[in-house]
Amino acid sequence: MHSYRTHNCGELDQKHVGEVVRIAGWIKNMRDHGGVIFIDLRDHYGVTQIVVSDNNELKDFVSKISRESTISVTGTVCNRSENTISPTMKTGHIELAANEIEVLGKVVNPLPFEVSLANEAREDLRLKYRFLDLRNEKIHNNIILRSKVIQSIRRKMIDLNFLEIQTPILTSSSPEGARDYLVPSRVHPGQFYALPQAPQQFKQLLMVSGFDKYFQIAPCFRDEDARADRSPGEFYQLDLEMAFATQEDVFNVVENMLYEVFSEFTNFKISKPFTRIPYQEAMLKYGSDKPDLRNPLIIHDVTELFTETDFKVFKNKTIRVIAVPGCGAQPRSFYDDIVNFAIEAGAKGLSWIKFNDDMSLSGSIAKFISEEVKNELIHVTQASSGYALFFAADQLENVEKIAGAVRNQLGKRLDLLEKDIYKFCWIVDFPMFELDPDTHKIGFSHNPFSMPQGGMDALLNMNPLDILAYQYDIVCNGIELSSGAVRNHDTEIMVKAFEIAGYTYGDIKSKFPALFNAFQFGPPPHAGIAPGIDRIVMIIANESNIREVIAFPMNSKAQDLLMGAPSEVTEKQLRDVHIKLVNTQPETE
Numbered sequence: 228m229h230s231y232r233t234h235n236c237g238e239l240d241q242k243h244v245g246e247v248v249r250i251a252g253w254i255k256n257m258r259d260h261g262g263v264i265f266i267d268l269r270d271h272y273g274v275t276q277i278v279v280s281d282n283n284e285l286k287d288f289v290s291k292i293s294r295e296s297t298i299s300v301t302g303t304v305c306n307r308s309e310n311t312i313s314p315t316m317k318t319g320h321i322e323l324a325a326n327e328i329e330v331l332g333k334v335v336n337p338l339p340f341e342v343s344l345a346n347e348a349r350e351d352l353r354l355k356y357r358f359l360d361l362r363n364e365k366i367h368n369n370i371i372l373r374s375k376v377i378q379s380i381r382r383k384m385i386d387l388n389f390l391e392i393q394t395p396i397l398t399s400s401s402p403e404g405a406r407d408y409l410v411p412s413r414v415h416p417g418q419f420y421a422l423p424q425a426p427q428q429f430k431q432l433l434m435v436s437g438f439d440k441y442f443q444i445a446p447c448f449r450d451e452d453a454r455a456d457r458s459p460g461e462f463y464q465l466d467l468e469m470a471f472a473t474q475e476d477v478f479n480v481v482e483n484m485l486y487e488v489f490s491e492f493t494n495f496k497i498s499k500p501f502t503r504i505p506y507q508e509a510m511l512k513y514g515s516d517k518p519d520l521r522n523p524l525i526i527h528d529v530t531e532l533f534t535e536t537d538f539k540v541f542k543n544k545t546i547r548v549i550a551v552p553g554c555g556a557q558p559r560s561f562y563d564d565i566v567n568f569a570i571e572a573g574a575k576g577l578s579w580i581k582f583n584d585d586m587s588l589s590g591s592i593a594k595f596i597s598e599e600v601k602n603e604l605i606h607v608t609q610a611s612s613g614y615a616l617f618f619a620a621d622q623l624e625n626v627e628k629i630a631g632a633v634r635n636q637l638g639k640r641l642d643l644l645e646k647d648i649y650k651f652c653w654i655v656d657f658p659m660f661e662l663d664p665d666t667h668k669i670g671f672s673h674n675p676f677s678m679p680q681g682g683m684d685a686l687l688n689m690n691p692l693d694i695l696a697y698q699y700d701i702v703c704n705g706i707e708l709s710s711g712a713v714r715n716h717d718t719e720i721m722v723k724a725f726e727i728a729g730y731t732y733g734d735i736k737s738k739f740p741a742l743f744n745a746f747q748f749g750p751p752p753h754a755g756i757a758p759g760i761d762r763i764v765m766i767i768a769n770e771s772n773i774r775e776v777i778a779f780p781m782n783s784k785a786q787d788l789l790m791g792a793p794s795e796v797t798e799k800q801l802r803d804v805h806i807k808l809v810n811t812q813p814e815t816e
Contacts, residue, residue, distance in 0.1 A: 231299050231331070237273025239318050243304040250275055250323065251299040251331065253362065254292060255343070264289055266325075268300060269362075276322040277302070289328060295342060295359070297332035300325050350774075354788040357779055369776045372492065373764045377444055379491055380465055380760075383484050389442040389467060394429035396422060396446070406450035408460075411804035422448035425757060428742050430468040431676075431714055434753040435745045442467040444760060450785075455772050456706055456762055459785040464709070465763075468755035474697050474713050477754050478653065481701060485708075485758070489649055492767050501651040501701075509654050514547070514631020516657075519705030520650035522638035524549055526630045529618075532603050538595040540578065544620040547630040550608035551637055554615035555581040562590075565617065565636065572632040573625065578618040586612055624664065635705070649703055649766070656680070657698040660691040660727060670728050673698045676742075677712035679724060686723045701758060703766055711756025718746045 232251040239248065252270035264286055266277035277300050279286050292298065302325040313319030339356050340348035345363035353360045361367055385391070400407045400421040407421040423429075425447045433441045445466040453459040469476055482501050489497055502520065509516050512525050529548045533541045554561075562579055569577035580590035588596055596604070610616060617637070619630040638644050659679045661672035669691050677696040679685050685694050697713035715721045721743075725735050735743050764776040774780040781787050801808065 228301070235272040236268055236270040236275040237317050239275055239304055239321055239323070241306065241320050244306055244321060246304050247301065248304060248323070249299060249301045252297065254294050254296050254298060257289070257292075257294060259290070262286070266300075268298070271367075273317050275318045276307070277325050278305075278322050279325045279328075282326065285325065285328060289325075292328075292330060293334040295338060295362070296330060296334045299329045299331055301327040350782065351788060354780070354782055357789045361778065366775060369764070369768045369770065370778050372768055373760075373776055373778075376488060376492060376764050376767065377760060379488055380484065381444065383487060384442045384465075384467070387440070387480060387484075389440040390438060391443060392433060392438070392441050393443060394423070394426040394433075394445065398423050398429075408448045408450055411806055413804050416805040424449050425464070426466050427676075428739070430466060430755060431716075431742060431753065432745055434468055434470045434714075435748065435750045439470050440467070441469075445757070453781070453783040453785070456765065458761060458773050458777055458780055459783065460781050463760040464757040465760060466755075466757040468753055470751045470753045472713075472752065472754040474655075474699065474754060477711060477713075477756055478699075481709075481711075481756055481758065482651075485651065485701070485703075485763075488763070489767060493649075494647070496648040498648065498650045501653055503653045503655055505656040506654055506658065507656070510627045510631075511547075514627050514629070514634055515705075516654050516700060517702045517705055517707040518631075518652065519635065519638070519644065520652055521644040521648060521704055522634065523643055523645075524551060524634050524638055526634055527607050529604065529607060532600050532607075536595060536600075538592060540576065541595075541618075541620050545623045545626045546618060546620045547626050548604070548608060548619075549617045549630065549634055549637065550610045551615045551617065551641065552611075553613050554637075554641065555583065555613040557615070561640075562615075565633065565640070566591075568636050569619065569629055569633050572629055574619060574621065574629040574633075577629075577633065578620070579615060580618075581615040582610055582612050584612050590615070592618070651701065651703050654700040654702060655698075656695045657700075658692065659694040659696040659698075659724070662692060668729060674710065674712045675725065675728065676715050676721070678715045678717075679720070682717075683720050683723060686720065686727065691727050697754075699756070701756065706762055706766060708762050709756050709758040711754070713752070713754040716746055716750040716752055718743065721746070 228249055231249070233249045236250055236252045250268060252268040255267040255269040255274060258265045262280070264279040266279070266289070268275050268277050279289050300323060302323040304321050305324050307320055307322050339352050339359070342359055342362045345353060345360045346365060361370065381391070397410060397420040400409065400419065401424055405424055407424065410420040410422065412418045412420060426443060426445050430441055443466045445464055446461060447464055448461050451457070451459065467480070469480070482499070486497055486499055489495070504518070506516055509518055511528060514526050526547050526549050528546070530546045533546055536542065566577045578592040580588050580593050580596060583589060588601060604610060604616065608616065617633055619626050619633060621629060657673045659672065659677070660669050662668070663670055673696060677698045680695040680697060681689065698710065699712065700710050701708045715724065722732055722735060761773050761777060765773050768776055770776055779787070779789060786792070
């Protein structure tokens, strides 16, 4: 018989009754029922109930073993009595009558939290004792799900003739995007590698190299702050690129792949084909370039209706309104809460009215709404009795954000989001350039290496702020999964685009030498995208925090509490890489 186990804790059933077997795992729970001890033994595969009854010496031995210790149990498989059958368990019809138990790994310190209640423990404890946290069934299953999702994605990409190629982890620092993680060189004093924010340049170079379809489950490193849907420090993405490809080619691959993956692992409905929304329309109707389409509320621009208003808050402002059906019966406290939420989101205030049963108005600005404006509002919003209208008024760059936040809050507070469905959408037609509000200079708004719609002609003859790019985002239920683009492979167009954004020819050659040089040697048209693996799994697992689908995540301060990173290093290690630390702490008076 095997030293530790002949079977795992998830496979024994009634066909094994009468057999002598050995299983091993962690003690999930132990119960003493008047001289009969029951042990729930857990391993990666499931839970089996162990019974210790007739052997007093063995019962005394077992009673001294701590929960979460690992043991090996030899015994005979028996049917459970009728009233103790657990039909929800794979092993729920049997139990193992123990005649031999060996302790394999002791618990010698008090548990910092109950494993079964790990989700309720403090975050710092969960991350410091992540090996215990991962024993919890829910999070354990999330990591299993993650593995299966990645396997599924990899199979699908290979079936589509994509070639998996690994790109470097130690590379050069990028002047664009987020902050780099820098790695000092030992053999080149004063010089640094950078961990890749993404394999962007490498995958484009692969297209120039003659590979047709590339993919990689790629680790990416960015020194940026954490959010609920973003892990600080590092993340994984499905990085892909296609030669001789258009935007439509990328959409076809990604749309079908995501549809199949989500269908494989969930029972939710999936909207298909994915809705396509131009960027400007998304900002107007949803106040966001990552709209949650489960929310039926739409934002309307009503600026023109208030050009002659006496209401000072609306004068010379962009005005957006959200019409909410069935909201008129809400108490005044509801409206006050929404106003307070808007202020916390950056608004100076939020105005509202509601339509009474006779279509008369009440609310914070009812007296400023003329009969003519009321009728126009009804026409624009299709409002009727019982509706409430919420108005955001500010400069354009602020009012979109505020209206979008209020729309999301109203959808959640009123439980308006459609259930059990994934609503995907493509956000397309991003502006190529934008005006910096501080310097009033033109810069790139998204990806500087994207192909402008209209090519060189657009760059030469259009107002730069009117030029659109072949850039696109894929969004699911209000979460951005990825950005992508048709790449600008024409060096003449590239030089002109960068010139508009304030870069010189020399800047391009010095900051992007490999890519710019490669584009002198017959680059093919190419396009790509990189959906985030962590976010895909987070959505499928129905988790609100990305930490729950990452085996060993950092905390919100980019600290690894389990391994103690970042940490100090020795003077010798610093000398090896030619670094001397200086005191960066502020001086005290």
